[in-house]
Amino acid sequence: MSEKFGERTGKKAKRFSGRFWLNIITILLIIIVLVAARKQLYEAWKLLGQVNIWILLLLIPLQFASYYTNSEIFFTYLRARGQLRKTSALEATSMALELNFVNHVFPSGGVSGISYMVWRLGKLGVSAGQATMAQLMRYVVQLGTFALLLAIALVVATLENRTSNWVVMISTGVLTSIVFLVVFGSYLVGSEERMKSFAHWLTRTVNAIIGKLTFKRRNSVLSIEKTEKFFLEFHDDYMILRRDKKLLIKPTIWAVAFNLIDLSLFMISFWALNIPFNVSVLLIAYGAAAAAGFLVLTPGGAGAYEAIMVAVLTAGGMSASAAFAGVVLTRATLIAGSLLTGFMAYQHALKKYGQPKLDEVDFASASK
Numbered sequence: 001m002s003e004k005f006g007e008r009t010g011k012k013a014k015r016f017s018g019r020f021w022l023n024i025i026t027i028l029l030i031i032i033v034l035v036a037a038r039k040q041l042y043e044a045w046k047l048l049g050q051v052n053i054w055i056l057l058l059l060i061p062l063q064f065a066s067y068y069t070n071s072e073i074f075f076t077y078l079r080a081r082g083q084l085r086k087t088s089a090l091e092a093t094s095m096a097l098e099l100n101f102v103n104h105v106f107p108s109g110g111v112s113g114i115s116y117m118v119w120r121l122g123k124l125g126v127s128a129g130q131a132t133m134a135q136l137m138r139y140v141v142q143l144g145t146f147a148l149l150l151a152i153a154l155v156v157a158t159l160e161n162r163t164s165n166w167v168v169m170i171s172t173g174v175l176t177s178i179v180f181l182v183v184f185g186s187y188l189v190g191s192e193e194r195m196k197s198f199a200h201w202l203t204r205t206v207n208a209i210i211g212k213l214t215f216k217r218r219n220s221v222l223s224i225e226k227t228e229k230f231f232l233e234f235h236d237d238y239m240i241l242r243r244d245k246k247l248l249i250k251p252t253i254w255a256v257a258f259n260l261i262d263l264s265l266f267m268i269s270f271w272a273l274n275i276p277f278n279v280s281v282l283l284i285a286y287g288a289a290a291a292a293g294f295l296v297l298t299p300g301g302a303g304a305y306e307a308i309m310v311a312v313l314t315a316g317g318m319s320a321s322a323a324f325a326g327v328v329l330t331r332a333t334l335i336a337g338s339l340l341t342g343f344m345a346y347q348h349a350l351k352k353y354g355q356p357k358l359d360e361v362d363f364a365s366a367s368k
Contacts, residue, residue: 050273051272051273051329052271052272052273052274053272055268055271055272056268056269056272056329056333058268059265059268059269059330059333059334059337060337062261062264062265062268063265063334063337063338064093065261066258066261066262066265067093067096067097067100068089068092068093068096069254069257069258069261070096070099070100070138070258071092071093071095071096071099072092072250072251072254073137073138073141073142073251073254073255073258074134074135074137074138074251075087075092076250076251076254077134077137077138077247077248077250077251078121078126078130078134080247080250081130081240081247083124083125083126083130084121084124084126087124094345094348094349095117095120095345095349097338097341097342097344097345097346098116098120098342098345098346098349099113099116099117100113100338100342101338101339101341101342101343101345101346102116102342102346104335104338104339104342105339105342113135114132114135114136117131117135118131118132118135120349120353121134123353127233128230128233129230129231129232129233129234129236129237130233130237132230132234133234133237133238133241136185137241137248137251138251138255140182140185141248141251141252141255142255142258142259143178143181143182144178144182144252144255145252145255145256145259146178146255146259146287147174147175147178147179149256149259149260149283150171150174150175150283150284150287151175152280153279153280153281153283153284154168154171154172154175154280154284156280157278157280157281157284157316160278160280170288170312171284171287171288174287174288174291177291186238189234189235189238190235190238190239190242191235192232192235195231195232195234195235196228196231196232198231199224199227199228199230199231199232200224200227200228202222202227203222203223203224203227206221206222207220207221207222262286263279263282263283263286265330265334266282266286266326266327266330267279267282268330269326269327269329269330269333270282270326272329273322273325273326273329275318275322275325275326277313277318277326278316278317278318281312281313281316281317281318282313284312284316285308285309285310285312285313285316286309288308288309288312289305289306289308289309289312290305305331306324306327306328306331309323309327310323310324310327313326313327
């Protein structure tokens, strides 16, 4: 009798593991995001009475266009490498929704999104090295094209005397950081020996940290062999990209489109509120806020993103109340849209492929 009871409870325990607990954690994190953004959501609700709803509704198709262009940055690269030829535009958009949702709900400066997409692309036959390279390439071309747009906006805003000295300093700092990251990253990835050394250092460091956190119960989370294979494949992908720079043409075009569409989301909200704005100052504010949102580990960069964007817009001559209204309305609408559509796309992926597991990722070759 006790054995049968044990079997039943064992089955029941198994039923409430894995995906079930992942869903519970996801829902709790969504609640945390909503709580963190409660002030913005409340203020946006109050603003709806003075909004031209027909103009504001343009945010819906533009938000989907933003997701699609974002995914196409690395999808076009992977297709050029012979991957994802049979992946439809609908699935590409769904993957972009999933990526945005994971980055919102599991805030980690973009690391969660990269890890998730390595697993997700692995289900479509893309190796971990190629998946990581594609995503880092996406960040690089996004940053590169945005840096160009930011430099143009900074020159225009300065000539029009539309911004203060501290905004110029921040923008210059952002541009310098982007250039440094690209140059240092190219230096590191461009050498097979440096990549091997980095792989060994990373393996030792991560294993040492995990060992201390788990009181030496787990001392070997990363394998030197697998980590080295992963980074060497990453190096090979980079060398192919450096030899054939035409692979970057389409991703760069999509990155420019993404940056402009993402900026237009804020423009739509200001138009809906009938608030005049300067495009150059808005672009600078968007860039400064995006950098803060990337560095701050609050859900979706909530709090820091809005504060910095409002501060830059105010420095550019817009009233604080008008800047706050436009930024909060945009952010609240996009957060709500990201959580709703992203959660559905994420659940569909879990239902189709199961719970994400790091041990399913093959660091040496394409996932099965």
